[in-house]
Amino acid sequence: MDQAIGIDILRHRRLLRLGSGILLCAGFLGAAWGINRAVRPGVDAADIVVAEVRRGTVDNTINAAGVVIPVHEEVVSSPGMSRVARVLAKPGQQVKQGELLLELDDREIRLALESLKEQLAQQENKVATLGIEMEQKLKQTASAIELLEIDLQASRALRERNRKLRESGLVSGQDLLTSELNVQRNEVQLRQQRALIEDTRRATAGSIAAAKLQQAILQKQIVRQESLLEQTRVRAPFSGMLTSLVEEAGASVAAGQLVARVSELNNYRVEATLSDFHARQLEVGQPVRVEQNGEVLAGRVHTILPEIQNGSIKLLVDLEQPHNPMLRNKMRVDVNVVTGHKADVLVIDSGTAFNGKGRQPAFAVRDGMAHRTLLELGASDGKVVEVVSGARPGERFIVSGTGAFKDLDNIRISQ
Known part of the structure; x- marks a missing residue:
């Protein structure tokens, strides 16, 4: 004779079925999440640099390569065809005005x-x-x-x-x-x-x-x-640093050939070279920022040399601190010529993700994702860049290189 199943047993069976369903759903969701992570591309947060759009000031600058040169420098040339009879100094040493540097055959x-x-x-x-x-x-x-x-x-x-x-x-x-x-x-x-x-x-x-x-x-x-006889005794034209000298005794020198160069000590300016594409934007007196190893020196454009060589134009920049101990003769520096200034505009830190002015793709960071969008960029001073349109204050964008995912619309950011 059949007996009725107890209530406890039925309750236990329902709980088992419910638990099995929950575990099955959880497994399904976990599998879907795993597949999604495996299929959707992502980037490690440690591998990108993210910056926030904010209000600030920006200078429009033109970048140039610069080299530190003495403000005052003189060269001594051979008065005629001759040879070096005796060398009395060495390049790099400090010399006094009138000091004998070398003698030529007279x-x-x-x-x-x-x-x-x-x-x-x-x-x-x-x-x-x-x-x-x-x-x-x-x-x-x-x-x-x-x-x-x-x-x-x-x-x-x-x-x-x-x-x-x-x-x-x-x-x-x-x-x-x-x-x-x-x-x-x-x-x-x-x-x-x-x-x-x-x-x-x-x-x-x-x-x-x-x-x-x-x-x-x-x-x-x-x-x-x-006078030519006196010039065979090559002397320092003023006190300074002997930066160049024909050192080999017996060496032949031609008429007018440079035999010595003396530069003024601790008084420098910068010679900057940039593309002649920017020639129309340059003016005498423009502010200049000279950077080397994170230190910035202020200056102004003193001279725009008229000659253009190989598509390049040269500037002479006077520094506000020409005696700065950081400066060395022939030191290479970065030069930024300021051609304009904007205040109270949207700016974001500059980075390799941006390429000059105009509309260009960028990746906005929200909720662990990077979404492809368009920004219109304006002036830049090498540190920050103006955001003309496409973003609001507080929004965050990837400013480091985006070459690995530049053609994607969405990127997952892994912590």
């Missing part, structure tokens, strides 16, 4: 100088000789004039005597004419001799002037050769 310059001095002495002798010769000619001419004056007086006396005798008929007309012609001849000779004095003086003065002009030319050449 034999050819000395020979040329001696030749010029000999030519000058010849011209001096020529001037003296011309003066003596002129004095002798003038003396001879003066003596000839004295004799002609005596002859003229005698011929005039004879002419007067013949005139009186002609009136008495004691001399012929031919004799009177002869005496008159003698007077005229003596007068002509006297005028010629007197003119000869002036001609002699003018001719000699011209020769002396030519000789003195040659003297002056030779003296200038001598001064130049003496």
Whole structure:
């Protein structure tokens, strides 16, 4: 005979069925969650950098590569073709103004100088000789004039005597004419001799002037050769650092070749190089930020060099702290030229996820997910970038590289 199943047993069976259903649902959900994690791509939170949109200020800057150079630098060149005779200093050492750095072979310059001095002495002798010769000619001419004056007086006396005798008929007309012609001849000779004095003086003065002009030319050449001779002893033009020097004794140097360079100590500026694409945005006086190893120095554009080489333009930047101990000659630095300033705008930290201005994809981070969206970016100073549209204050975006998932719409962020 069948017996009725107890209430406790029925209750127990219902609980077993309910528990089995719950476990089955939990298993199903767990499997779905596992499959979802396996299929949906994700990124580790430690592998990305996330920044928050906020209000702030941003400078529009142009990036350039810079190198630290001395404000004052002078080079010393070889005065002519020569060779290094003796080296007395080394690059990198501090030198004082006038200190002897090296000596060049000066034999050819000395020979040329001696030749010029000999030519000058010849011209001096020529001037003296011309003066003596002129004095002798003038003396001879003066003596000839004295004799002609005596002859003229005698011929005039004879002419007067013949005139009186002609009136008495004691001399012929031919004799009177002869005496008159003698007077005229003596007068002509006297005028010629007197003119000869002036001609002699003018001719000699011209020769002396030519000789003195040659003297002056030779003296200038001598001064130049003496200057070249002095330049063979290469000295520091001012006190500073010897940054370059021809160190090899016996080395040949060409005329005009740099043999030494001296730079001013602890007084620097920056030479920046950037693409000529930005040339129209550059102006003298623009603020500049110079960065090196996290330290920032302020400056301003001093000179925009007009020449463009290989698509690049150069600037000279004056620093507010040109004596900063961090600066070293030829040190490479990052230069940011400020072309504009914006205040109270939306900004976000700059990163490799952003590429210049304009609309571009970005990943907004919400609830453990990164969602692809579009941002319009504006000015940037290398540290923050302006967000023109596409975001609100407080929203967070991935600012590190997104190349691994740039084509996806959603990315799971694992903690």
